[in-house]
Amino acid sequence: MTYNNAKGKLSSATQSEHDSTVFNVEGIKVYYNGLIALQDVYIEIPEKKIVAFIGPSGCGKSTLLRCFNRMNDLIPGAKVEGRLHYRNKNIYDPKINSVKLRRQVGMVFQRPNPFPKSIYENISFAPRTNGYKGNIDELVEQSLRQAALWNEVKDKLKDKGTALSGGQQQRLCIARAIAMKPDVLLMDEPCSALDPISTRQVEELCLQLKEQYTIIMVTHNMQQASRVADWTAFFNTEISEHGKRRGRLVEFSPTEEMFSTPTTQEAAEYISGRFG
Numbered sequence: 315m316t317y318n319n320a321k322g323k324l325s326s327a328t329q330s331e332h333d334s335t336v337f338n339v340e341g342i343k344v345y346y347n348g349l350i351a352l353q354d355v356y357i358e359i360p361e362k363k364i365v366a367f368i369g370p371s372g373c374g375k376s377t378l379l380r381c382f383n384r385m386n387d388l389i390p391g392a393k394v395e396g397r398l399h400y401r402n403k404n405i406y407d408p409k410i411n412s413v414k415l416r417r418q419v420g421m422v423f424q425r426p427n428p429f430p431k432s433i434y435e436n437i438s439f440a441p442r443t444n445g446y447k448g449n450i451d452e453l454v455e456q457s458l459r460q461a462a463l464w465n466e467v468k469d470k471l472k473d474k475g476t477a478l479s480g481g482q483q484q485r486l487c488i489a490r491a492i493a494m495k496p497d498v499l500l501m502d503e504p505c506s507a508l509d510p511i512s513t514r515q516v517e518e519l520c521l522q523l524k525e526q527y528t529i530i531m532v533t534h535n536m537q538q539a540s541r542v543a544d545w546t547a548f549f550n551t552e553i554s555e556h557g558k559r560r561g562r563l564v565e566f567s568p569t570e571e572m573f574s575t576p577t578t579q580e581a582a583e584y585i586s587g588r589f590g
């Protein structure tokens with residue numbers, strides 16, 4: 315099997331003939347307050363797969379995740395250089411509408427963050443304000459069904475979303491993201507605040523969702539990456555010549571290979587628990 319770890323490229327040998335590339339990251343570099351936090355990342359994200367980002371704290375996983383829908387634009391002092399193509403369009407082109415982009419590339423955060431409103435409104439609010447023309451009741455039901463939450467909440471849609479359990483709240487947030495009919499779901503440690511049963515439910519949900527969506531997930535849990543991800547990207551930090559710590563992509567491999575026969579010594583050491 316051939317693929318280029320250094321450049322994070324998928325090769326035709328590792329993609330089935332039906333796969334296509336959703337994101338093509340070409341030399342993305344991110345600065346915070348003038349200091350490089352993440353350097354020169356090249357990676358291709360295949361469609362309708364789950365890609366996990368793993369690596370020690372501070373290596374830039376969340377920073378890169380936020381590049382895919384320009385969430386870094388909202389962080390004062392953050393600057394992104396390089397090209398990042400989403401379905402062949404450079405999303406760092408100043409002409410790109412980042413609000414529209416974020417509808418196509420949704421985000422689920424580490425801590426479930428439902429609005430302090432009813433379960434129903436949590437789902438219906440954004441589509442309504444964005445002028446959704448279809449039947450909102452149907453959209454709410456469909457989104458909750460897709461998020462594997464409908465059966466648990468169908469009789470209490472008027473209850474507050476914040477009154478649900480942590481795991482249910484996270485699935486509600488996933489349903490809220492799905493209601494915008496995105497193409498891609500970015501997930502930043504979506505299970506880190508959840509118990510093992512809720513974690514398993516969210517993982518199973520992700521496995522179902524990848525039939526329709528491309529998912530990029532940051533996780534600290536390597537077992538989680540090995541359970542759900544098709545591809546895994548390992549990031550690490552290094553010290554620059556100016557003595558500053560910065561992140562970089564070390565290896566991008568099919569998950570099975572990453573965990574059985576990683577190509578780089580650094581990934582092998584991290585996965586075997588020798589550092590990080």
Ligand SMILES: Nc1ncnc2c1ncn2[C@@H]1O[C@H](COP(=O)(O)OP(=O)(O)OP(=O)(O)O)[C@@H](O)[C@H]1O
Nearest residue numbers: 346351369370371372373374375376377378389561
């Ligand atoms: N808003 C910010 N302002 C300044 N520096 C930041 C900001 N966010 C992240 N950084 C820095 O950028 C680097 C990468 O951080 P990032 O959160 O992307 O890493 P990570 O791999 O996701 O870490 P973790 O696993 O701990 O969440 C770190 O050195 C961090 O301190």
